[in-house]
Amino acid sequence: MEAVKKRRTISLARHEAIWAYVLISPWIVGFILFTGGPMIASFVFSLSRYDIAKPLQLIGFLNYAKLFTDDPQFWHSLQVTLTYAIIAIPLGLVAGLALALLLNTKVAGIAVWRTVFYMPSVVSGVAVSILWMYIFNPRFGIINWILGWFNVKGPGWLADPQWALPALIVMSLWSVGGGMIIYLAGLQAIPTTLYEAATIDGANSWQRFWRISLPLITPVIFYNLVIGIIGTFQYFTQAYVMTDGGPAEATLFYNLYLYRNAFRYHQMGYASALAWILLLVVLILTTLIFRSSAAWVYYEGELRRR
Numbered sequence: 001m002e003a004v005k006k007r008r009t010i011s012l013a014r015h016e017a018i019w020a021y022v023l024i025s026p027w028i029v030g031f032i033l034f035t036g037g038p039m040i041a042s043f044v045f046s047l048s049r050y051d052i053a054k055p056l057q058l059i060g061f062l063n064y065a066k067l068f069t070d071d072p073q074f075w076h077s078l079q080v081t082l083t084y085a086i087i088a089i090p091l092g093l094v095a096g097l098a099l100a101l102l103l104n105t106k107v108a109g110i111a112v113w114r115t116v117f118y119m120p121s122v123v124s125g126v127a128v129s130i131l132w133m134y135i136f137n138p139r140f141g142i143i144n145w146i147l148g149w150f151n152v153k154g155p156g157w158l159a160d161p162q163w164a165l166p167a168l169i170v171m172s173l174w175s176v177g178g179g180m181i182i183y184l185a186g187l188q189a190i191p192t193t194l195y196e197a198a199t200i201d202g203a204n205s206w207q208r209f210w211r212i213s214l215p216l217i218t219p220v221i222f223y224n225l226v227i228g229i230i231g232t233f234q235y236f237t238q239a240y241v242m243t244d245g246g247p248a249e250a251t252l253f254y255n256l257y258l259y260r261n262a263f264r265y266h267q268m269g270y271a272s273a274l275a276w277i278l279l280l281v282v283l284i285l286t287t288l289i290f291r292s293s294a295a296w297v298y299y300e301g302e303l304r305r306r
Contacts, residue, residue, distance in 0.1 A: 042272045042275055042276070043272070043276065044056075045268050045269045045271075045272035046063055046064070046269060046272035046273040046275070046276050047059065047060055047061065047063070047269070048063075048269045049062075049063075049269050050267075050268045050269040051266045051267060051268065051269075052266050052268060053266070056269075059269075063269055063270050063272075063273035064273050064277070066270070067270075067273060067274065067277060073249075073252070073257060074257070074274070076249060076252060077252045077253060077254045077256070077257035078254055078281075080165065080250070080251065080252055080253055080254075081232065081233060081235065081253050081254040081255075083165065084165060084168065084169060084232060084235065084253070085228075085229065085232040085233070087169050088168075088169045088172040088228075088232060089225065089228040089229065089232060091169065091172070091173065092172060092173065092175075092176050092179060092224075092228060093179065093221060093224055093225065093228065095173055095176045096176040096177075096178075096179030096180045096182075096183055096224065097179075097180075097183050097217075097221070099117055099176060099177075099180040099183075100180045100181075100183030100184040100186075100187055101183075101187070101209070101213075103117065103180070103184060104184055104187045104188065114181075114184070117176075117177045117180060118177035118178070118180065118181055119177065120174050120175060120177055121174075121175040121176070121177035121178040122178075125237035125238060125241075126237060126241055128171075128174060128175075128238070129237065129238045129241035129242050130241070132167075132171045132174070132238075132242065133158065133241075133242055136157035136158050136167050136171075137157075138154060138155070138156045138157055138159060141154070141157070143157070144157075158242055158243055158247075159247060160247065161247050161248040161250040162250075164243055164246070164247060164250045164251050165250055165251055168238060168239065168242070168243075168251060171238065179224045179228075182220055182223065182224060183217065183220055183224070185220075186216070186217040186219070186220035187213060187217060189216075190212065190213060190216050190217070194212050195208055195212060198211065198212060215298045216298070218296060218297045218298050219297055219298075219299060221297075222289070222293055222297045225289060226286055226289055226290075229282065229285050229286060229289065230282055230286070233254065233255070233278060233281065233282050234255060235253050235255060236253065236255040236256055236259065239251045239252075239253045239255075239256050240256055240259070244256075245257070245260075254274075254278060255278070257274065258271050258274040258275060258278065259271075261274060
């Protein structure tokens, strides 16, 4: 009798396993066709000389050797991207948090203001780029027009190699609404009893923020930081539409240089090598952030144990 029950149990488990694989098979097939397969193909291309018009020729790691030893544009594009990331990511984190703090209040019409600040983050990247091209126009752009009120001559912005990258950094604040919403959710998840207890103990607004709000939203800051790093190294649309890497290659972002090699110069093998280096850079940076999180990211359960 026990043997029969055991066989039935095994048969039922096998039946459930089969149906589980059947149900997830669309995802498995999609992953193989659209993610795993292209990644393998990209790695093979990175070890080859391939320009679409001629047959693929395996050359080993020569593409990677050329990247590091004989391609100043590779280092320049990486420097531009890192410079943008070092300034734009902290700026976006601070601006998003500041907006969330301002909108985390109970006043009439606050939902409308939250919508107003969030909406720009969902607008198409091309549409936003065209809008900011008009804003940064040195002759009739609104920024230089406002500077003219104070008798300040505005720079050339996108037409000036010294100001093109700062202009894109300023433009990055347009999309802080996405991070603001996440910060707002984190702030509203903090128990109000903590603020009430701190107020009774005599804590002022700054002390409540520094001792309660900031530690409890560090997981949200951590999330936005990781997403910001990944998004920054994927920066492409704005630079492509607004400057195409110019002027004088001042905005030649890494992804734009990768695009040029793949679809303008048709060096698919070299572009694939660039893509794998990009993956390695992002992987290293996100790993460092994850390793450092133990020192500055605090969760409610951990705070209670402390």
